[in-house]
Amino acid sequence: MNIMIIGSGGREHAICWALKKSPRVTELYCAPGNGGISRLAACVDVKATDINGMVAWAKDNQMDFVMVAPDDPLAMGMVDAMEAAGIRAFGPRANAAIVEGSKAFSKELMKKYGIPTAAYEIFTDMDAALRYVEAQGAPIVVKCDGLALGKGVVVAQTVEEAKEAVINMMENKAFGEAGAKVVIEECMTGPEVTVLAFTDGKTIVPMPSSQDHKRAFDGDCGPNTGGMGAISPCPNYTAEHASICMDTIFRPTIAALNAEGRIFQGVLYFGMMLTPKGPKVVEYNARFGDPECQAVLSLLETDLLNILEACVDGTLDQVDVKFRDEASCCLVLASGGYPVSYEKGKEITGLDQVHDAVVFHAGTKLENGKYYTNGGRVLGVTATAPTLRDAVDRSYQAAEPISFEKMHFRKDIGYHILDAQ
Ligand code: AMP
Ligand code: GLY
Numbered sequence: 174m175n176i177m178i179i180g181s182g183g184r185e186h187a188i189c190w191a192l193k194k195s196p197r198v199t200e201l202y203c204a205p206g207n208g209g210i211s212r213l214a215a216c217v218d219v220k221a222t223d224i225n226g227m228v229a230w231a232k233d234n235q236m237d238f239v240m241v242a243p244d245d246p247l248a249m250g251m252v253d254a255m256e257a258a259g260i261r262a263f264g265p266r267a268n269a270a271i272v273e274g275s276k277a278f279s280k281e282l283m284k285k286y287g288i289p290t291a292a293y294e295i296f297t298d299m300d301a302a303l304r305y306v307e308a309q310g311a312p313i314v315v316k317c318d319g320l321a322l323g324k325g326v327v328v329a330q331t332v333e334e335a336k337e338a339v340i341n342m343m344e345n346k347a348f349g350e351a352g353a354k355v356v357i358e359e360c361m362t363g364p365e366v367t368v369l370a371f372t373d374g375k376t377i378v379p380m381p382s383s384q385d386h387k388r389a390f391d392g393d394c395g396p397n398t399g400g401m402g403a404i405s406p407c408p409n410y411t412a413e414h415a416s417i418c419m420d421t422i423f424r425p426t427i428a429a430l431n432a433e434g435r436i437f438q439g440v441l442y443f444g445m446m447l448t449p450k451g452p453k454v455v456e457y458n459a460r461f462g463d464p465e466c467q468a469v470l471s472l473l474e475t476d477l478l479n480i481l482e483a484c485v486d487g488t489l490d491q492v493d494v495k496f497r498d499e500a501s502c503c504l505v506l507a508s509g510g511y512p513v514s515y516e517k518g519k520e521i522t523g524l525d526q527v528h529d530a531v532v533f534h535a536g537t538k539l540e541n542g543k544y545y546t547n548g549g550r551v552l553g554v555t556a557t558a559p560t561l562r563d564a565v566d567r568s569y570q571a572a573e574p575i576s577f578e579k580m581h582f583r584k585d586i587g588y589h590i591l592d593a594q
Contacts, residue, residue, distance in 0.1 A: 175235055176478070177202040178214065179221050179251065180242035183503075183535035183553040184463035187470045188242060188477070189213045190531065195478040204230070208544050209534025209552075221246050228258045236260055240481055244320060247439075247459050248274040263481045265459050269430060269437040273459040276356045277318045286429035288422055289453040293358035299343040305357055306335045312360040317342045319351030324397055328360060363448040364409040365455065367465050370423060370443065371480055373489040374436040377423050378480075381472055381496050382410040383465040384590060389512060391585045398512040399550055402586030403503045404561060405468040408594060409447060418445065418452050426457070438484050467503040467533050467553045472496045500561035502587050503553045504568040505535070509579030511549035516579070519546045523574035530556040530571030546577055562591055 176198050178185050186209050192198050193213050204227060206216030219226045222245050231239055241251045241264035248270045255262035264270070271278050283290040291314070296302035306313060315338040317325035325348045329335035335357075342352030370379040383405040389395035422443060430437045442458035442465075461469075470477070474495040483489045508515035517536075521544040524532060533555055536548015552575065556567035565587030572582070 174198060174237040174478075175200045175202070177204060177217070177231055177236045177239045178242060179204055179227065179239065179246055181205045181207050181210070181221065182243075182463050183505075183533040183550065184461050184466040185242050186210050186213075186533040186535070187467040187553075187555075188240065188461070190533065191470045191473055191477040195476045197476075197478055202234070202236070207534050207547065208537035208539035209532070211539055222249060224249055224251050224254050227251065228254050228260070231255065231260050232258050238263070238478075238482065240264065242460060244270070244273055244458065244460055248320065261482075261485055263485055264439040265437045269435040269439075270459040271435070272430070272437070272441070272457040274320060275318055276316050276456065277354055279457050280356055280358075282429055282433065283454060286425055286432070288425050288429065289451060291358040291361050291453060291455075293356050295354060295356050297354050299339060302339045302343065302355055302357060303336055306332055306339060309357070311335060314358045314360050315339055315342070316356045316358070317348045317352035318354035318356060319348070321348040321351045324348070325351055326397075361446045361448050361453055361455070363446045364407075365444070365446050366407045366410045366414075367462055368410075368418065368423075368443045368445065369461055369465060369469055370441050371484055371489060371494065372427055372437060372439070372441055373484045373487045374427065374431065374438050375487060376489040377427050377441070378489060378494045379415065379419070379423060380469050381405050382407040382415075383462070383469050385462060385465055386583060386586055386589065391583050391589075393589070396512055398507070400462070400464045401505045401507065401583045403462075403464040403468040404565065404587045404590065405465070405472060405501050406561075408561060408590060414447060414452055418443070422452060422454060438487075463535075464503045464505055464550075464553050467555045468501045469496075471501045471503075471531065471555050471557050472499060497557070499557050499559050500564040501555060501557040502561070502564040502568040503533070503555040504572055504582060504586050505550050506552040506554065506572060506575060506580055506582045507550050508536075508546055508548070509581045511581065515549055517545070517547050519577040519579065520544070521546060521551070521575065521577045523576055526574035527554070527571050529567055530554050532571075532575070551577070551580075561587060565591070
């Protein structure tokens with residue numbers, strides 16, 4: 174089969190790596206891809222958000238199956254457009270991808286169907302939002318409604334900070350139209366966990382839990398990033414949590430979306446907090462998280478193509494989805510200054526000396542046989558082992574020979590959580 178993956182990060186490299194193991198994949202393409210991906214798949218120079226360009230390319234080149242990985246093309250209807258052109262495509266259609274595209278939509282869905290989440294109100298009027306913040310007091314959480322590259326959330330410790338966030342989003346339009354509407358919600362406490370789940374709109378199959386490390390610096394300090402590393406499974410998430418989440422969150426979310434006529438087929442991302450009152454949803458995403466995807470897919474045993482096709486065909490109940498009963502760690506090596514400002518084009522050395530880990534490329538380019546940095550997150554050094562501590566140790570050891578100018582990484586990925594146990 175001719176398969177095309179849309180996207181260009183570590184997540185897409187991990188997806189290509191997993192698909193490459195399938196005996197049924199004959200030709201693998203990735204658009205636009207990156208330096209590391211180009212070793213596994215033919216990279217296609219079309220932007221991930223160029224819906225028409227992508228559909229035309231897929232048609233002209235006879236793709237049998239397309240997997241749309243990032244949020245923007247999903248929200249823009251890339252899957253709908255592929256289907257309209259007669260191409261089988263994995264990922265939710267735009268009307269279901271809205272669970273990520275609009276926080277207000279998700280909150281209303283959860284309220285309507287009794288899915289546990291933080292109490293909240295939605296505002297389009299700034300003065301009303303400011304009055305609500307005053308009345309509720311702090312800590313309180315302010316979120317802009319739309320997609321804001323993971324940066325449109327402020328967990329405010331004081332009323333002043335919360336009001337500043339409201340003004341920044343609604344008056345100063347710091348996130349453009351994404352902030353025209355804001356969600357203000359109760360501040361929850363407890364460990365955070367991510368569960369990614371495959372679904373065909375009927376059956377839902379949770380993958381092993383995982384945990385991202387969103388802040389730039391050790392000890393969860395500094396600005397929010399796309400994710401500086403991930404571990405799987407998350408030690409805080411017990412079998413009891415898994416059972417409660419299945420009954421109160423996972424199945425009810427699929428049922429709620431079906432009842433609204435928004436059938437979700439793809440990977441549904443449950444960002445949750447294990448609060449003293451039980452697990453509650455922080456956010457949904459309509460796709461694999463990154464770097465969580467790199468950690469989780471490293472443990473997958475089943476042929477990924479079989480799973481993806483079953484999600485599209487509505488036959489997920491017939492696939493025995495298996496993961497190795499081990500642990501994994503993805504350590505992100507980033508450009509110095511990320512996520513604020515950073516330079517690109519630095520030569521990466523030492524990749525050929527890495528042992529016992531897979532290095533997924535997030536932002537690299539390949540020129541004359543040499544790799545150069547080409548983004549904020551550059552590499553995801555991913556190792557597996559029978560225990561989480563060994564997987565984490567292994568990732569750090571594997572990363573040792575790798576270097577590029579101003580390389581930055583957290584020293585406490587995984588350890589931060591293990592040491593708190
Ligand atoms: P989100 O983009 O909605 O996932 O929010 C980003 C981060 O903000 C989450 O990973 C949490 O750490 C934090 N956060 C979001 N909502 C809440 C909440 N209601 N209470 C406490 N922390 C939150
Ligand atoms: N790592 C968080 C995300 O992909 O949204």
